Amino acid sequence: MDGADPASGPFGAAVNAELDRREDFPAEACAALDSLGLPAHYVDARYGGRLRDMPELVGLQRAVARRDLTVAVAHGKTFLGAAPVWLAGRPDQAARLAGAVRGGAVVSWALTERDHGGDLLAGGLTARPVSGGWRLDGEKWLINNAGRSRYVCLLARTREGGGPRGFSVFLVDKDRLAPGAYRVLPKVRTHGIRGADISGIAFDGAVVGDDSLVGAEGTGLDTVLRTLQLTRVLCTALSLGALDHALDIAVPYARGRNLYGRDLATLPRVRRVLGEAAAALDVAGTVVDVAARAIHTLTPELALVSAVTKALVPNLVQDALDRITELLGVRGFLSEGFLDGSFAKLERDHRIVAVFDGSTAVTRNLAVDHFPSLARAWRAGRADRAALPATLAGP
Ligand SMILES: Cc1cc2nc3c(=O)[nH]c(=O)nc-3n(C[C@H](O)[C@H](O)[C@H](O)COP(=O)(O)OP(=O)(O)OC[C@H]3O[C@@H](n4cnc5c(N)ncnc54)[C@H](O)[C@@H]3O)c2cc1C
Missing domain, CATH: 2.40.110.10 (Butyryl-CoA Dehydrogenase, subunit A, domain 2)
Known part of the structure; x- marks a missing residue:
């Protein structure tokens, strides 16, 4: 799945715009993801699924979100519902759920x-x-x-x-x-x-x-808190996909629109907005990559890592989307005509990402709660240095 927008098919902008207007569920796109085998990636490999590492799942969620955020939120939710069972369920219970999810059951x-x-x-x-x-x-x-x-x-x-x-x-x-x-x-x-x-x-x-x-x-609260550490990271893949999609729209627009006898993309202000959005995407992508690897390599630090990632990434992306909205002018506001209103849709769709699985205020608060122990660890020179290379650089 690359960033190009197919004119038709369940991921087409026109199809999703029409579903959005009717407030109808994107059933065809979800069925297409089922037939591509995505549900198996929500299932822990210990139970016969294809989920071995979270960075891969983050990449998949980002790819779907780049096409359509509604579809990504609707389909990806099954991982959030199943994750507590992978983390805390009995093996027989997890195996039963694994079979059902691989078969397309929604959780x-x-x-x-x-x-x-x-x-x-x-x-x-x-x-x-x-x-x-x-x-x-x-x-x-x-x-x-x-x-x-x-x-x-x-x-x-x-x-x-x-x-x-x-x-x-x-x-x-x-x-x-x-x-x-x-x-x-x-x-x-x-x-x-x-x-x-x-x-x-x-x-x-x-x-x-x-x-x-x-x-x-x-043990419910403990299970929920451990699950949220995974889902807060996964959630931010929605933001990355949204900004991928926004740049897929904004860059060709700036290159193709001619004003005052020159392409919009040659204006310094326009280049700056696009450059800063691309830089924001790089920063956000790096933070999410590190956090997703930390799930495996720095698990004891995950409460903080996931909270910081969730507090930072959706807002970084929303700021970039706000500036791209301004750059697109009226096209950022249209629900039809310009790419079937897909920019206005993604901008609206993205606003919820900062709220669910712990709002910005909640996740910032969580990070602040860690300050005393972070300060103590810093003074004592305590850090899991051995885990850092794999966390920062990947395999
Ligand atoms: C589209 C959508 C889908 C959703 N899907 C699900 C789902 O599948 N499952 C599910 O369980 N829930 C779901 N929710 C619910 C949502 O995740 C919760 O409602 C949300 O996490 C709590 O938000 P609230 O606005 O009710 O906040 P409240 O908890 O009522 O908080 C109100 C305000 O106080 C702030 N606040 C709260 N606590 C603190 C704190 N400790 N420090 C500082 N500020 C704080 C909040 O940021 C917010 O601004 C969904 C919501 C929406 C809109």
Whole structure:
């Protein structure tokens, strides 16, 4: 998949613009990615998948995002839903899920609730023990693919008082729930990624087996935090793909538009905007590469590395997109005509990337929380120097 835009086919700008206008799910593009075998890359190689290293998955996510962010968000979500099982699930549970994902099953990742946003310890969806399993009651809201998924990996309160050991992760197979035990909430209309299936799911006495628990009871928060360390890095591949796409549009535009008897690309101001955007892409790409390698080489530092990456990259890219919007003039604003409005769409689609999986404020705060231990380690000269060459330079 390179940056060229095919005129037709499920990744064509016109097709995606029309789906976006109708707020329809990009089902054909997702099916095409299924038939290309992308789901196998979401599956840990220990369970028969093709996921061996995160830098490769980041590259794949970036390639899809370069075509269309809605498709990348919609399809890639299955990795986010499955990752907790690769990290904390039982081998038999992971093997079953692996088979399903390779076969195209969609997995949602349901953390947040209407009244609690990023405050996960306030979560009100409960899982109470019943004979042979757990009874789920409550709602998760603003969940990607809540309607289309077969599996929902969710965080539930398993101790009345909550607290760090009061939550557990469950992998819920919707096909195994009793009729009426759950309902999918209506699709929520959004500013960007308009075709994505963003809704919610409500459980009403839904009984799941003990085998749905992911990891031990009470370890949910730990599983979520470890999963977020992966997904925060992966998320930033969406930003890289968005800026790739924006430059795919802006550079030919600047070269091809003739004003005052000269190409726009010869104006110093225009060259500067494009040059700075390309530099931002290089910086962002390098940060993401290092972070993706750090998943394997500097795992104990990942809480900080992933937070810094997530805090930095979407904003760096959004700034570049803002300046390219200005450069494109009215074309940055059109929903049709100029490349079927694909720039305006990608600019809208990208705005959510800074918010999900930990907003900029949340991830900056996380980084600040690390300052005291970083300062202590610096003074003591403590650093995992042996891991640095592989992290910085790659294999
Ligand atoms: C399109 C879309 C798709 C989504 N998909 C999913 C999904 O699949 N699964 C899922 O679980 N959720 C999903 N969400 C929900 C989303 O990830 C959460 O709602 C979000 O992470 C929390 O955002 P909030 O605006 O509710 O923030 P709140 O937590 O209510 O925060 C409000 C404000 O306070 C700031 N803030 C919060 N905590 C801190 C802090 N510690 N320090 C400084 N500032 C802080 C926030 O940055 C924000 O500006 C989705 C949301 C959207 C819009």
